[in-house]
Amino acid sequence: xxxxxxxxxxxxxxxxxxxxxxxxxxxxxxxxxxxxxxxxxxxxxxxxxxxxxxxxxxxxxxxxxxxxxxxxxxxxxxxxxxxxxxxxxxxxxxxxxxxxxxxxxxxxxxxxxxxxxxxxxxxxxxxxxxxxxxxxxxxxxxxxxxxxxxxxxxxxxxxxxxxxxxxxxxxxxxxxxxxxxxxxxxxxxxxxxxxxxxxxxxxxxxxxxxxxxxxxxxxxxxxxxxxxxxxxxxxxxxxxxxxxxxxxxxxxxxxxxxxxxxxxxxxxxxxxxxxxxxxxxxxxxxxxxxxxxxxxxxxxxxxxxxxxxxxxxxxxxxxxxxxxxxxxxxxxxxxxxxxxxxxxxxxxxxxxxxxxxxxxxxxxxxxxxxxxxxxxxxxxxxxxxxxxxxxxxxxxxxxxxxxxxxxxxxxxxxxxxxxxxxxxxxxxxxxxxxxxxxxxxxxxxxxxxxxxxxxxxxxxxxxxxxxxxxxxxxxxxxxxxxxxxxxxxxxxxxxxxxxxxxxxxxxxxxxxxxx
Amino acid sequence: xxxxxxxxxxxxxxxxxxxxxxxxxxxxxxxxxxxxxxxxxxxxxxxxxxxxxxxxxxxxxxxxxxxxxxxxxxxxxxxxxxxxxxxxxxxxxxxxxxxxxxxxxxxxxxxxxxxxxxxxxxxxxxxxxxxxxxxxxxx
Numbered sequence: 001x002x003x004x005x006x007x008x009x010x011x012x013x014x015x016x017x018x019x020x021x022x023x024x025x026x027x028x029x030x031x032x033x034x035x036x037x038x039x040x041x042x043x044x045x046x047x048x049x050x051x052x053x054x055x056x057x058x059x060x061x062x063x064x065x066x067x068x069x070x071x072x073x074x075x076x077x078x079x080x081x082x083x084x085x086x087x088x089x090x091x092x093x094x095x096x097x098x099x100x101x102x103x104x105x106x107x108x109x110x111x112x113x114x115x116x117x118x119x120x121x122x123x124x125x126x127x128x129x130x131x132x133x134x135x136x137x138x139x140x141x142x143x144x145x146x147x148x149x150x151x152x153x154x155x156x157x158x159x160x161x162x163x164x165x166x167x168x169x170x171x172x173x174x175x176x177x178x179x180x181x182x183x184x185x186x187x188x189x190x191x192x193x194x195x196x197x198x199x200x201x202x203x204x205x206x207x208x209x210x211x212x213x214x215x216x217x218x219x220x221x222x223x224x225x226x227x228x229x230x231x232x233x234x235x236x237x238x239x240x241x242x243x244x245x246x247x248x249x250x251x252x253x254x255x256x257x258x259x260x261x262x263x264x265x266x267x268x269x270x271x272x273x274x275x276x277x278x279x280x281x282x283x284x285x286x287x288x289x290x291x292x293x294x295x296x297x298x299x300x301x302x303x304x305x306x307x308x309x310x311x312x313x314x315x316x317x318x319x320x321x322x323x324x325x326x327x328x329x330x331x332x333x334x335x336x337x338x339x340x341x342x343x344x345x346x347x348x349x350x351x352x353x354x355x356x357x358x359x360x361x362x363x364x365x366x367x368x369x370x371x372x373x374x375x376x377x378x379x380x381x382x383x384x385x386x387x388x389x390x391x392x393x394x395x396x397x398x399x400x401x402x403x404x405x406x407x408x409x410x411x412x413x414x415x416x417x418x419x420x421x422x423x424x425x426x427x428x429x430x431x432x433x434x435x436x437x438x439x440x441x442x443x444x445x446x447x448x449x450x451x452x453x454x455x456x457x458x459x460x461x462x463x464x465x466x467x468x469x470x471x472x473x474x475x476x477x478x479x480x481x482x483x484x485x486x487x488x489x490x491x492x493x494x495x496x497x498x499x500x501x502x503x504x505x506x507x508x509x510x511x512x513x514x515x
Numbered sequence: 516x517x518x519x520x521x522x523x524x525x526x527x528x529x530x531x532x533x534x535x536x537x538x539x540x541x542x543x544x545x546x547x548x549x550x551x552x553x554x555x556x557x558x559x560x561x562x563x564x565x566x567x568x569x570x571x572x573x574x575x576x577x578x579x580x581x582x583x584x585x586x587x588x589x590x591x592x593x594x595x596x597x598x599x600x601x602x603x604x605x606x607x608x609x610x611x612x613x614x615x616x617x618x619x620x621x622x623x624x625x626x627x628x629x630x631x632x633x634x635x636x637x638x639x640x641x642x643x644x645x646x647x648x649x650x651x652x653x654x
Contacts, residue, residue: 079533079584091562094589095533168535168559209538294538298633331633333615334585407541414542418636427634440615443585514558 051076076100084502209410261318
């Protein structure tokens with residue numbers, strides 16, 4: 001009988017070849033982990049992605065999550081904020097506060113982090129084409145709190161390439177987008193040195209339907225494109241590469257996922273070294289993991305708790321630095337509070353009861369896991385070589401190659417599920433006659449009106465002279481090719497809105513369109 | 516392909532609103548093509564006006580809306596209103612995504628056709644569209 005992983009790697013009945021392992025955790029190429037002691041030294045960060053409706057509502061959820069033992073915040077923004085539209089923009093109708101919190105100006109950001117000490121908590125923000133603006137707002141709030149911005153820590157996603165390839169929240173064409181990203185690298189290395197300036201994301205590539213190998217390959221290829229863009233700008237890889245982080249998905253095939261994480265570290269160490277990184281911190285692949293949203297079923301939703309547990313355990317055995325576990329009801333809506341709580345408890349049970357965190361890289365030396373790590377790596381290099389031959393990830397995306405590969409893989413997967421070649425419990429097999437429809441989470445539609453009122457009152461009370469000066473200065477720096485970050489910070493501190501800043505940059509940079 | 520049709524069924528698959536999750540839309544588009552239909556896929560960020568105009572220009576039999584961002588209670592009613600204004604009542608409006616069951620029934624009452632949840636077999640969608648078109652469209 002032939003058994004294959006989701007990436008098409010054939011699995012043998014039994015593995016018998018021992019691997020000669022001389023490599024230790026914390027040593028190049030870091031297959032076994034980026035630290036010598038891993039979770040003995042520091043438990044992974046339990047970072048639950050959350051955010052919805054208004055800044056006030058989300059702030060309450062953050063205080064709740066922190067009180068329940070979550071150790072890092074992760075902010076979800078609504079789509080208008082992510083795509084640079086204010087809540088009162090016609091494009092925002094129906095979307096305000098839906099998949100995340102609505103942020104229109106610094107005022108909202110102040111409310112979002114009210115009572116949360118930004119020098120103490122680390123915050124991850126899922127924000128890409130408007131990352132410069134939201135990061136500037138975060139810095140502005142921290143400054144207002146009296147924090148030393150040299151000490152604040154967190155992550156912005158800031159990974160535009162996967163937006164074109166898989167996630168869709170792009171605004172500007174690739175070239176100016178890459179420039180904004182490298183502006184952020186440069187600015188943060190001087191002003192906010194503890195900030196992770198990018199989270200190079202395979203998560204959404206996988207959710208869009210890629211295989212595990214494709215997720216790994218396309219993510220590292222994107223990573224390589226960012227390295228090259230920053231080097232071209234004249235930045236020192238040993239400085240900026242320390243602040244790059246990664247974000248991977250974790251799906252159901254337990255061992256393939258573990259192999260993927262181990263291969264990822266080894267590959268990134270080689271990629272950075274080849275491009276001149278000599279400092280170990282610049283070669284280490286640090287990553288956040290989220291369990292696979294698309295693996296959740298709307299049918300028999302409680303089964304998802306088990307899926308999430310398996311996936312979370314694989315991420316831990318793969319050496320993740322931080323982890324988000326999904327709520328069991330997320331094929332139906334944003335998670336209810338009950339579902340979000342069980343998701344966090346799942347991590348705590350793995351951390352404190354399972355023993356999985358007691359020793360470093362516990363699966364090292366397993367005939368199977370080592371062989372699979374090598375095979376996943378080899379298959380991913382093949383893709384990267386192909387992408388390199390196209391001139392790198394930016395070109396491969398512009399040619400549509402990556403998008404087509406993902407679409408083909410997702411269609412193959414769908415056919416396997418529909419032909420029942422691939423069993424999904426509760427979906428195409430073991431169905432229940434009676435479906436339980438759990439309570440779902442709802443975001444009120446009146447939020448847009450509330451945000452519109454806030455914008456109107458802001459616009460009548462802010463100092464328009466400062467504002468105009470700040471916007472003019474941003475326009476000048478954007479056109480001149482200077483680093484835009486100081487000007488963006490100045491704009492947000494003058495209470496320019498996300499939409500005003502984005503529209504100005506749309507004028508300078510143009511807009512990306514696939515049609 | 517059903518022999519009672521003298522031409523392929525034409526379907527517009529559209530991503531409405533700002534939602535960028537297009538995996539489902541692309542899978543449905545491909546599977547309907549495999550089922551013999553002519554499928555036009557709009558790409559991302561379509562407003563209701565853009566969708567209805569494309570549907571009119573392309574003379575489609577059915578419109579399939581994919582939406583996972585929660586904007587369905589805004590997008591579908593607008594599309595239904597535009598469809599009525601343009602006297603396109605003989606075009607099927609269907610769709611799918613992350614839509615709670617109670618919203619699905621509310622939208623059905625507005626005249627929206629069947630709405631499909633995650634995990635639906637694509638063949639069921641093709642069968643539904645074919646059946647609807649057979650009953651409601653002149654060929």
